[in-house]
Amino acid sequence: MDIVVKKIVREVKGGNQEAFAELVELYKDRVYHVAYRILGNVHEAQDVSQEAFLRAYTNLDSYDENRKFSTWIYRIATNLAIDRIRKKKPDFNLEDRVGGTENLDYHSQFADETPLPEEQIVKLEMQEWVQDEIMQLPPKYRTAVILKYIEDLSLKEIAEVMNLPVATVKTRIHRGREALRKRLG
Known part of the structure; x- marks a missing residue:
């Protein structure tokens, strides 16, 4: 290119x-x-x-x-x-009081972005489940899928790592993705 x-x-x-x-x-x-x-x-x-x-x-x-x-x-x-x-300059300070309230500052207007413990557990369980399913793939597909979707390598880079033609890498990624899709339901 x-x-x-x-x-x-x-x-x-x-x-x-x-x-x-x-x-x-x-x-x-x-x-x-x-x-x-x-x-x-x-x-x-x-x-x-x-x-x-x-x-x-x-x-x-x-x-x-x-x-x-x-x-x-x-x-x-x-x-x-x-x-x-x-x-961009803020037109207020976070320590300023919110009009019409008793002792509330602008800090109090922000939602807590920390995930709830339940959400964290669900996320971890989902990650573990997907990782377990990836580990069940045949090694030739597993490697291609990990390099593509987890390590974010290009097809050319994956081909170099796996010492394969780019077309073969594409096929392995496709087949690995399809096998994973079936396993994950």
């Missing part, structure tokens, strides 16, 4: 402004997700994503083609999101 991206970047630098739309199409979802994870707000993440691509377009001459485009555009989006957070 890096070769394709470099080709598109060269086209844009050469004056083909429409080629930039291809870069936007390739990276728009990932840039949005980076912004959303930082900001936690759909609309702000959309704004930051758009601004990131505008900045990338206007500063494309400063892009070093020896580096990954994705890293560069993510850095722009991250910086914009962080700047947006810094510019």
Whole structure:
């Protein structure tokens, strides 16, 4: 993909402004997700994503083609999101009293996010159950499933780790996932 991206970047630098739309199409979802994870707000993440691509377009001459485009555009989006957070100033202090109440401050308005003990136990039991079911898979499927879904490796990386062709890795992941689905019911 890096070769394709470099080709598109060269086209844009050469004056083909429409080629930039291809870069936007390739990276728009990932840039949005980076912004959303930082900001936690759909609309702000959309704004930051758009601004990131505008900045990338206007500063494309400063892009070093020896580096990954994705890293560069993510850095722009991250910086914009962080700047947006810094510019937000709270219009109240958490120690301020809530109007119309007796001695309640804004701290009291936040729900406790700590999971209930019952929820923690259910979650742990679910994790143990899934882990036990993964362990029942044949080793060739188990390894592929763990590397893909728990370690979050790419297919190419898994192929290198398992010393197999990518097509074989895809098959093992698919079969392992299907076997796990049947086991989990």
